[in-house]
Amino acid sequence: MPTENMEPEYDRIRTMARRIAFRYPTPDFYLDHIEEYVLSRRLFGFDPVISGLQRAVAPSLSDNKGHGMKHSLAVALDAGALIVAEGKKLGGCGGEIRRKVLMAHCAGLLHDIERKKKNHAEKGAVRAVEILKDYPLSKEEVEDIRLAIRNHEAFKSPLKIDTADGAMLSACLYDADKFRWGPDNFTDTIWDMVTSARVPLKRFMELYPSGMEHLERIKTTFRSDTGKIYGPRFIDMGLSIGRELYIILETGFEDTRCRSSRHEKQFYREGND
16 A cells, blocks of 8 residues: 555554454453552652653653653553562562652653664663763662663563662563553554554554564563563453454454454464464
8 A cells, every 4th residue: 555545544443443442441450459550650740850750751752663652651650550569579668669669660761762773772771871860869779770671672581680679670660561562552552663664554464463473472471470460461451452453454344343253253263272
């Protein structure tokens, strides 16, 4: 199809994907850990360090191939909630946990600031250190944030972290980022990526099955105890949304109500073999 027509076509598909996704329930992480998530949101909203950092990173996150400010905010908030959940199990006190949440928020906002570049995690980690030198964080805290950002890419061996706090931050940032590979992938991320890269719809459809296999593989990579419980559930929900959408796309958007049941049974059978 002509490249000039790609965005309207993908806007149409995004709308269909969102309609499918909105039929699904809220991921149970947000129900089972509502107190942790509410605390993360509250600390995020009232911390002047985070307010300043958010303004500082905004230019780098604009037009960021599906990993802009909306994505970074979601990662920051979920990473903070995961820190609270993990910290409670370790018996941390309120002040210590709040400080760790601040670090998770910083890491979440900064993790994709070099997303447009090759080896973005490595380059983002270096740039994060430069940005954070003007913020009230210790050298040890900045180093933990650097390593967390450096380790957030999937299917790459993470650098070894010697401190328990640093290892927890790294795991929680990774898991919060990979939560986005669930429903968020089909409501936002993938459409921003393909339109930014100007991927023709025909090529997108050719890559769709391998993309779904990629999502399936991420289920075994979650790192924190909490993430290992809830991460695969995020991914399963995303896979279900993706399968429904694929049925519609394969039928050419026509007669989907009467034709989807037959195709759905075949797709799910093949996907679960």
